[in-house]
Amino acid sequence: MEDITVSELKNRLDKREKFQFLDVREEWEYEEDNLGAMNIPLGELPHRISELEKFKDEEIVVHCRSGARSGNAKKFMESKGFSQVRNVLGGILAYRSL
Template identity: 55%
Template sequence: MEENFDITVQELKALIEKGEPFNLIDVRNPDEFEEDNLNGTLIPLGDLPDSLDELEPLKGQDIYVHCRSGARSDRAKQYLLANGFDKVHNVLGGIMAYRNM
């Protein structure tokens, strides 16, 4: 399996239910995060360039990125890959799909 595969919301739910720590980044806006979140780290997509130093320790680890529908998180994934992160996974469908399971 390739390292930068996308995951389904069902796979994300399984990760959450395991109860083991994993790196989940939410690239939505603060108001969206406050309304409904999965306890990921909030880094709005527009703030991602200024957050690379903060994320540096995660290089080499799996990072799962989600947003409302999967579009912003896909852009975040591509940005992180272009900046040296090598195990980045987009959550397909985002929180909308997660809540509609």
């Protein structure tokens, strides 16, 4: 599935569109600044993937600080059968610079 730009994400959040939203940064990063996504740090994702099973066939937008960890999360989730995972290009850094 195509990745998502921070502009597209901002538009969708502003419109309060419904989609699953996942932040894979560390808990302390999430506590400092977050966009309201569910927080599962990338290192915990393999052990907590069952928390996302019910969303396996739904769109899941994943973000992190810069887009690298969320890219890895996307690849991992796709390997587990998740079909509609989108990475936020540039992460929260790019989002905050809009």
